[in-house]
Amino acid sequence: MKYLDEYRDGRVARKIVDEIRRVQTKPWVIMEVCGGQTHSIVKNGIDYLLPQGVELVHGPGCPVCVTPLEMIDKAHAIARRPDVIFCSFGDMLRVPGSEGDLFTIKSEGGDVRVVYSPLDCLKIARANPEKKVVFFAIGFETTAPANAMLAWRALQEGVKNISLLVSHVLVPPALEAILASPQNRVQGFLGPGHVCAVMGYEEYEPISARFRVPIVITGFEPLDILQGTLMTIRQLETERAEVENEYSRILDRAGNRTAQKLVSEVFEVGDRKWRGIGMIPQSGYRLREEFREHDAEKLFDVARIDTREPEICISGEILRGIKKPKDCPAFGTLCNPQHPLGATMVSAEGACAAYYAYGRHLQRDEVDVPVHSLGGAA
Amino acid sequence: MASLESTANPDSKEHAAKADAGTVAIPSPFFGSCPLPIFEHKNIVLGHGSGGKLTAELIDQIFLPAFANPILDRLDDQAVVEINGARLAFTTDSFVVTPIFFPGGDIGQLAINGTVNDLAMSGARPLYLSAAFILEEGLAAQDLRRVVESMGAATRTAGAQLVTGDTKVVNRGKGDQVFITTTGIGVIERPVNISASRAHAGDKIILSGYIGDHGMAIMSQRENLEFEGAIESDCAPLHQLVAAMLDACGDQHSEHPIHCLRDPTRGGVATTLNEIASKSRAGMLIREELLPVRESVKGACEILGLDPLYVANEGKLVAIVAPEAADSILQAMHNHPFGQHAVIVGEVVSEHPGMVRMETGVGGTRILDVMFGEQLPRIC
Amino acid sequence: MCLAIPGKVVDTFDQHGMRMAKVQFGGITREACLEYVPDTKVGEYVLVHVGFAISKVDEEEAQRTYQLLEEMDQLTELLAPVVDEHGSRENER
Numbered sequence: 001m002k003y004l005d006e007y008r009d010g011r012v013a014r015k016i017v018d019e020i021r022r023v024q025t026k027p028w029v030i031m032e033v034c035g036g037q038t039h040s041i042v043k044n045g046i047d048y049l050l051p052q053g054v055e056l057v058h059g060p061g062c063p064v065c066v067t068p069l070e071m072i073d074k075a076h077a078i079a080r081r082p083d084v085i086f087c088s089f090g091d092m093l094r095v096p097g098s099e100g101d102l103f104t105i106k107s108e109g110g111d112v113r114v115v116y117s118p119l120d121c122l123k124i125a126r127a128n129p130e131k132k133v134v135f136f137a138i139g140f141e142t143t144a145p146a147n148a149m150l151a152w153r154a155l156q157e158g159v160k161n162i163s164l165l166v167s168h169v170l171v172p173p174a175l176e177a178i179l180a181s182p183q184n185r186v187q188g189f190l191g192p193g194h195v196c197a198v199m200g201y202e203e204y205e206p207i208s209a210r211f212r213v214p215i216v217i218t219g220f221e222p223l224d225i226l227q228g229t230l231m232t233i234r235q236l237e238t239e240r241a242e243v244e245n246e247y248s249r250i251l252d253r254a255g256n257r258t259a260q261k262l263v264s265e266v267f268e269v270g271d272r273k274w275r276g277i278g279m280i281p282q283s284g285y286r287l288r289e290e291f292r293e294h295d296a297e298k299l300f301d302v303a304r305i306d307t308r309e310p311e312i313c314i315s316g317e318i319l320r321g322i323k324k325p326k327d328c329p330a331f332g333t334l335c336n337p338q339h340p341l342g343a344t345m346v347s348a349e350g351a352c353a354a355y356y357a358y359g360r361h362l363q364r365d366e367v368d369v370p371v372h373s374l375g376g377a378a
Numbered sequence: 379m380a381s382l383e384s385t386a387n388p389d390s391k392e393h394a395a396k397a398d399a400g401t402v403a404i405p406s407p408f409f410g411s412c413p414l415p416i417f418e419h420k421n422i423v424l425g426h427g428s429g430g431k432l433t434a435e436l437i438d439q440i441f442l443p444a445f446a447n448p449i450l451d452r453l454d455d456q457a458v459v460e461i462n463g464a465r466l467a468f469t470t471d472s473f474v475v476t477p478i479f480f481p482g483g484d485i486g487q488l489a490i491n492g493t494v495n496d497l498a499m500s501g502a503r504p505l506y507l508s509a510a511f512i513l514e515e516g517l518a519a520q521d522l523r524r525v526v527e528s529m530g531a532a533t534r535t536a537g538a539q540l541v542t543g544d545t546k547v548v549n550r551g552k553g554d555q556v557f558i559t560t561t562g563i564g565v566i567e568r569p570v571n572i573s574a575s576r577a578h579a580g581d582k583i584i585l586s587g588y589i590g591d592h593g594m595a596i597m598s599q600r601e602n603l604e605f606e607g608a609i610e611s612d613c614a615p616l617h618q619l620v621a622a623m624l625d626a627c628g629d630q631h632s633e634h635p636i637h638c639l640r641d642p643t644r645g646g647v648a649t650t651l652n653e654i655a656s657k658s659r660a661g662m663l664i665r666e667e668l669l670p671v672r673e674s675v676k677g678a679c680e681i682l683g684l685d686p687l688y689v690a691n692e693g694k695l696v697a698i699v700a701p702e703a704a705d706s707i708l709q710a711m712h713n714h715p716f717g718q719h720a721v722i723v724g725e726v727v728s729e730h731p732g733m734v735r736m737e738t739g740v741g742g743t744r745i746l747d748v749m750f751g752e753q754l755p756r757i758c
Numbered sequence: 759m760c761l762a763i764p765g766k767v768v769d770t771f772d773q774h775g776m777r778m779a780k781v782q783f784g785g786i787t788r789e790a791c792l793e794y795v796p797d798t799k800v801g802e803y804v805l806v807h808v809g810f811a812i813s814k815v816d817e818e819e820a821q822r823t824y825q826l827l828e829e830m831d832q833l834t835e836l837l838a839p840v841v842d843e844h845g846s847r848e849n850e851r
Contacts (some may be wrong), residue, residue, distance in 0.1 A: 142807055143757060
């Protein structure tokens with residue numbers, strides 16, 4: 001597949017790794033922001049390729065992981081209603097709320113449907129005029145244009161029986177929250193390539209300047225991640241702190257202005273709670289007032305459910321790159337992908353789930369691979 | 379098993395706690411402070427049928443305890459029994475696929491070939507089949523005829539006979555058009571001992587051809603996930619391919635060199651390799667760049683975020699064979715229409731027993747875990 | 759987050775007043791909404807996320823940057839320090 005396969009070339013990967021080895025003289029902690037980047041790193045075993053001293057930590061870039069428990073419980077309450085067809089991306093189906101997940105609700109008779117595109121919900125709404133179609137609109141800025149289009153068209157075309165349950169989060173405020181924390185260990189960032197394809201990377205420049213950290217907007221294929229890592233290390237080694245673009249074949253500084261325009265017409269920025277981190281001001285989207293007829297939070301009176309995160313869960317510290325999954329006493333035992341206790345285990349992109357998937361219950365000497373040390377600033 | 383003990387005494391506190399909470403009472407220091415992981419589901423969920431961990435849990439906790447016997451405990455895809463000196467393979471399978479007609483096949487063909495293949499995986503020649511139909515009220519008679527004619531053709535191709543059957547009809551809405559259960563008996567005529575527990579370090583791992591075709595062909599028909607493109611199910615009977623592989627070995631080996639055979643259906647190749655690795659208590663190492671995947675399947679998997687290693691196949695097999703016989707077995711496979719693209723993808727190793735490791739295309743390492751529930755399209 | 763895949767536009771059309779495309783991904787074709795990259799032409803590559811094209815692939819830039827990656831070892835050889843068998847570096851040549 002063009003523009004995909006060539007970025008998985010092992011030969012070129014080794015060249016980039018050699019160059020990283022040549023350039024790196026000190027240990028560095030680099031955060032890759034995006035869950036998709038985490039997934040790619042784990043799937044391709046990229047951290048096994050990197051030299052010791054380059055530590056990749058996983059960031060909060062997983063909208064599934066950071067959706068607050070209250071929002072999930074609201075979603076479940078709505079999905080249980082007999083007059084509702086609840087539509088969601090596949091990712092959210094297995095995320096547990098206070099009681100079960102969407103699969104459980106399906107098994108109890110709820111009409112829960114997986115969609116690939118938000119526009120599919122319009123079709124479903126038109127085909128089922130007597131039902132209320134609710135779409136779980138989660139995501140980062142990448143998915144906002146698609147979700148915005150759904151809301152826009154619903155309003156324009158007067159499709160009355162569709163609404164969105166919005167849980168959109170924004171990356172730059174999350175980065176600032178991480179950097180502002182006194183326990184922060186992260187020295188450089190691989191920026192979110194697809195978020196920036198929509199939003200551009202102008203808003204990362206003040207962050208880079210204020211906290212003096214390099215931010216390299218990076219793609220998702222192995223060569224992208226390795227190249228992004230190399231560019232970040234080059235900056236760190238020469239004490240530069242700039243925003244650079246590794247993913248230049250896809251995006252430029254301005255991003256997609258057309259998409260940004262519609263997003264700002266449908267959504268407005270508001271405070272949002274991030275699971276595992278807490279409230280980050282001005283860090284999420286909500287539907288504008290004009291769209292209140294399509295706002296599931298306003299349309300459905302979902303009684304406040306008392307949610308409580310397991311005390312043992314340290315996903316907040318993991319999302320901020322302060323701790324690693326192995327630092328958690330429940331990791332791999334009480335807490336695993338089948339029975340996740342917290343944010344970072346609930347989806348395949350969460351750091352704990354990713355570590356579990358490739359590490360499992362391994363003692364390091366059981367598997368003869370060069371697992372680089374998790375030392376560095378920790 | 380701990381869970382068996384706790385259910386054994388109906389008067390025990392553990393049993394009472396279990397009945398109340400719907401959870402297993404594992405003594406836990408964290409019991410009071412966190413929502414206990416749901417060890418036992420209150421209801422069956424779709425994931426219980428996906429062939430991954432949930433299915434294994436279901437078998438482990440509900441089915442095995444009720445029937446417990448050494449043959450069942452082996453949990454091979456078929457049971458090999460001895461009656462008056464004859465070795466017979468005996469298997470059953472149900473088919474509930476939707477849609478019932480899909481690119482490359484239909485539920486009827488699947489029902490016959492699926493059972494034929496389970497027999498073939500023990501080295502048996504399929505002899506007799508049975509079929510039980512659960513029909514939904516309202517099913518078009520011509521659809522039923524089409525399915526059944528397809529089954530007839532598949533049975534003849536397999537060289538077997540369908541000798542008994544049953545039909546039931548359920549109310550509209552209580553059955554997804556048609557459910558079919560087939561059972562098969564075959565005879566094992568060669569001195570083979572094929573079992574998931576026989577993989578040894580050094581054995582080669584062979585895949586008989588392109589993976590992911592069937593699952594993606596089905597996916598292409600699913601509501602809201604449709605795409606165009608020629609992905610067809612690979613549904614096929616493998617008994618003759620297996621016979622060719624068995625014959626290719628000749629008699630010069632003291633122990634038959636084909637150690638394990640499995641058809642990677644639900645849960646895909648990754649799940650099947652894990653099952654064998656676990657039963658054999660052996661490690662496996664495969665190389666990603668050797669995996670045979672069609673461009674169209676790759677493309678479909680990419681956009682939906684699925685992994686071909688976990689997608690179902692209905693006309694493929696995994697063979698674990700002694701290294702000295704690997705080449706002649708591979709050659710025999712290449713000479714057969716269903717083994718043309720057979721390839722060695724890795725080997726059984728002595729390290730990390732029970733675990734399947736993959737060397738990725740870029741030279742990294744990844745552990746292939748067993749699938750948990752259904753593989754779902756993702757946006758992340 | 760953000761599973762998005764590059765694909766080739768093989769057809770464009772209008773549906774319900776929205777600009778749409780048929781996009782090919784390694785042998786299979788799927789529809790995608792083109793409203794956010796409206797000037798896309800047949801033959802061009804777009805990045806598709808949940809059924810929407812959110813960006814176009816800049817093919818020249820892709821070529822240019824990939825070439826740099828491939829030539830990386832030539833540059834590296836010029837600059838590489840000599841590494842002895844203990845893995846420690848001597849001064850650069």
